[in-house]
Amino acid sequence: xxxxxxxxxxxxxxxxxxxxxxxxxxxxxxxxxxxxxxxxxxxxxxxxxxxxxxxxxxxxxxxxxxxxxxxxxxxxxxxxxxxxxxxxxxxxxxxxxxxxxxxxxxxxxxxxxxxxxxxxxxxxxxxxxxxxxxxxxxxxxxxxxxxxxxxxxxxxxxxxxxxxxxxxxxxxxxxxxxxxxxxxxxxxxxxxxxxxxxxxxxxxxxxxxxxxxxxxxxxxxxxxxxxxxxxxxxxxxxxxxxxxxxxxxxxxxxxxxxxxxxxxxxxxxxxxxxxxxxxxxxxxxxxxxxxxxxxxxxxxxxxxxxxxxxxxxxxxxxxxxxxxxxxxxxxxxxxxxxxxxxxxxxxxxxxxxxxxxxxxxxxxxxxxxxxxxxxxxxxxxxxxxxxxxxxxxxxxxxxxxxxxxxxxxxxxxxxxxxxxxxxxxxxxxxxxxxxxxxxxxxxxxxxxxxxxxxxxxxxxxxxxxxxxxxxxxxxxxxxxxxxxxxx
Numbered sequence: 189x190x191x192x193x194x195x196x197x198x199x200x201x202x203x204x205x206x207x208x209x210x211x212x213x214x215x216x217x218x219x220x221x222x223x224x225x226x227x228x229x230x231x232x233x234x235x236x237x238x239x240x241x242x243x244x245x246x247x248x249x250x251x252x253x254x255x256x257x258x259x260x261x262x263x264x265x266x267x268x269x270x271x272x273x274x275x276x277x278x279x280x281x282x283x284x285x286x287x288x289x290x291x292x293x294x295x296x297x298x299x300x301x302x303x304x305x306x307x308x309x310x311x312x313x314x315x316x317x318x319x320x321x322x323x324x325x326x327x328x329x330x331x332x333x334x335x336x337x338x339x340x341x342x343x344x345x346x347x348x349x350x351x352x353x354x355x356x357x358x359x360x361x362x363x364x365x366x367x368x369x370x371x372x373x374x375x376x377x378x379x380x381x382x383x384x385x386x387x388x389x390x391x392x393x394x395x396x397x398x399x400x401x402x403x404x405x406x407x408x409x410x411x412x413x414x415x416x417x418x419x420x421x422x423x424x425x426x427x428x429x430x431x432x433x434x435x436x437x438x439x440x441x442x443x444x445x446x447x448x449x450x451x452x453x454x455x456x457x458x459x460x461x462x463x464x465x466x467x468x469x470x471x472x473x474x475x476x477x478x479x480x481x482x483x484x485x486x487x488x489x490x491x492x493x494x495x496x497x498x499x500x501x502x503x504x505x506x507x508x509x510x511x512x513x514x515x516x517x518x519x520x521x522x523x524x525x526x527x528x529x530x531x532x533x534x535x536x537x538x539x540x541x542x543x544x545x546x547x548x549x550x551x552x553x554x555x556x557x558x559x560x561x562x563x564x565x566x567x568x569x570x571x572x573x574x575x576x577x578x579x580x581x582x583x584x585x586x587x588x589x590x591x592x593x594x595x596x597x598x599x600x601x602x603x604x605x606x607x608x609x610x611x612x613x614x615x616x617x618x619x620x621x622x623x624x625x626x627x628x629x630x631x632x633x634x635x636x637x638x639x640x641x642x643x644x645x646x647x648x649x650x651x652x653x654x655x656x657x658x659x660x661x662x663x664x665x666x667x668x669x670x671x672x673x674x675x
Contacts, residue, residue, distance in 0.1 A: 211530045212537060213582040216468045219531075220491050226527055231501055232520045233527070235493040308340070308452050309333050315376050328353060328361060328369050340381045340451030341389070346370065380451040387415050393447045406432065406440040418444070421673045438675045466491070467590035469542050471553065483553060485542050487535055488590070495528050497521070537575070541583045542598075544572050549601055556593030559622075561615040563605025606652065619650045620660050627666060637669040 214222060227233050316329045331353050335344050344352075346366040353361045373382040379396045383389035394408045410418055414426045418441075427437055472484045546553050548568065551560040566577045566584075573580075584598040603615040626644050630636045636644070638657045645652060666672075 207526075208530055208533065209579070209582060212534055212579065213585055214534075215586050216466050216488055216491060219534075223492060223495065223527075223531075226523075227495075230520050230524055230527075232498050232517070232524045233495055234498045236496045309336070312373070312376060312381070316372070319372065324359075325365075325369065327357060328365060329372070331356070332366065332369050332373060336382065338452070340378075340383070342370070342382050342384055378448070378451055380448060383451065386449060387411060389449070389451060390444065390447050394443075397443075402443075404440075404443055406430070406436060407443045410437075410440055411444060421670055423673075423675055434675055441675065465588050465595055467595055468538070468587040469589035471546070471589055471591045473592055481554060483546060485539065485546060487538060489535070492531075495524075495531065497524055497528075537579065538583050538587075540573050541569060541575075541580055542589070544569050545584075545598070545601060548572075552601070553591065556591065559618045561601065561603055561617050563613055563615045564602055565604070566602060606650070614650075616660070619645065619652065620664060622648060622650060623657065623660055624664060624666075627672075630672075632672065632674040635669040635672040 227235070312333050313330055316333070317326065321329060332342075332349060335349055335352075336342055346363045350361045350363040350366045353359075353366075370382055374392065376382075379393045380389040383392055390411050391408070394404050394411060397404050398408065409430065410426060414429060417423075417425045417429075423434075423437060426432075427434065430437075432440075467488050470486050470488050472486075474482050474484065476482065545564075548564055549562060551562070552558070554560075566580045570577045570580045584602070587598045588595050589598060600617075603617045605613040606616055606619060622645060623641060626636065626641055638654050638661070641661075642652065642654050642657050645657070661668075
């Protein structure tokens with residue numbers, strides 16, 4: 189048996205550090221939900237401003253990874269009754285006389301209410317239940333409606349639906365019965381429900397307009413026989429095959445583009461308001477007497493309650509001479525202290541990162557002009573504040589800042605730098621804005637292709653490759669030249 193001694197250096201991350209990193213990534217809404225859960229699960233936590241002793245204990249624990257149990261006992265030791273008479277002087281005074289509201293309604297961030305509506309499948313079923321259908325047809329109707337995708341298209345065949353219904357409900361269903369139900373669904377509102385694809389959806393809407401007396405004969409022919417040319421914007425071929433003029437084609441295309449591409453555009457969720465953004469930072473501007481602009485950065489903690497330790501509960505449980513009770517109190521105290529320390533450290537880290545970003549992008553935050561953005565990567569901020577790149581990434585991921593010129597996503601401020609003709613390095617967002625400006629001014633009858641955009645950008649000093657132009661165009665959700673073409 190041979191024994192050997194080796195020396196090596198390893199890096200280990202503790203579970204508490206992992207929890208802290210995950211805690212930094214929480215947005216304001218997620219932090220609010222996390223605190224509510226902790227308040228429900230931990231009886232030693234309560235809402236309120238921490239005492240001086242608790243604040244000093246939190247600050248000392250920020251420097252030490254763990255605290256001694258004697259420190260917890262000393263920190264949460266109950267005070268003597270009526271030691272401070274000023275605290276109990278106004279016990280009989282109603283609360284409303286002691287409450288002062290110094291906040292204006294203008295200081296509150298407006299949050300629009302979210303109205304829950306019925307799912308569109310439920311609405312369709314309600315329509316169907318008013319029809320004179322048998323019990324068997326109602327079961328089949330509900331099954332077919334549930335088979336529609338989130339946009340209202342029917343991607344399954346009648347034979348497949350018949351087999352699925354037969355297997356699920358233990359009854360034999362012929363595909364002819366499914367065809368009857370499908371014919372009923374295609375007559376329901378909105379027009380286009382139950383269509384198999386985009387062409388079928390457009391045809392259903394045009395047929396409905398034709399029944400209502402609208403002159404859509406040419407639009408029907410184009411969708412029925414020239415749909416591929418229509419999607420590819422090959423207008424010359426359509427005019428040649430249909431033997432029509434440009435004005436007639438323009439009128440027909442206007443009728444087609446006025447239709448809905450999908451029976452339902454909101455999907456399966458029916459919320460009146462979606463994607464309601466709550467900013468994590470609030471940036472306010474002030475101008476002094478000399479005209480100098482100063483920016484104040486604060487966290488949007490109006491929704492996040494302050495936390496403190498429930499001293500009375502901790503003292504009462506600690507007074508019980510029971511080992512299990514002592515262990516319970518110690519574990520809950522550790523959890524409560526860690527949460528308060530984590531919130532405190534999260535706030536300090538977020539403010540430090542945001543202040544560094546504002547200083548780095550001072551020109552942008554002064555004007556709000558995207559073209560003033562400097563090239564900035566995570567490493568630039570991490571080097572200034574002396575933190576790891578992953579920490580900066582977590583702090584800025586999914587975070588928003590409210591500014592006088594709108595709400596901005598912090599990740600949008602991080603852009604790569606590209607050297608232009610005279611050697612200066614500019615942000616790729618500046619190049620994208622220049623590209624958007626060129627496309628906005630183009631002749632829509634002869635839109636600019638990627639090569640032409642590349643040449644025009646090069647004349648402005650932005651020398652980039654054609655594939656880079658295509659990449660930026662796709663990132664900006666701008667269609668190709670052929671698809672942007674109009675009559």
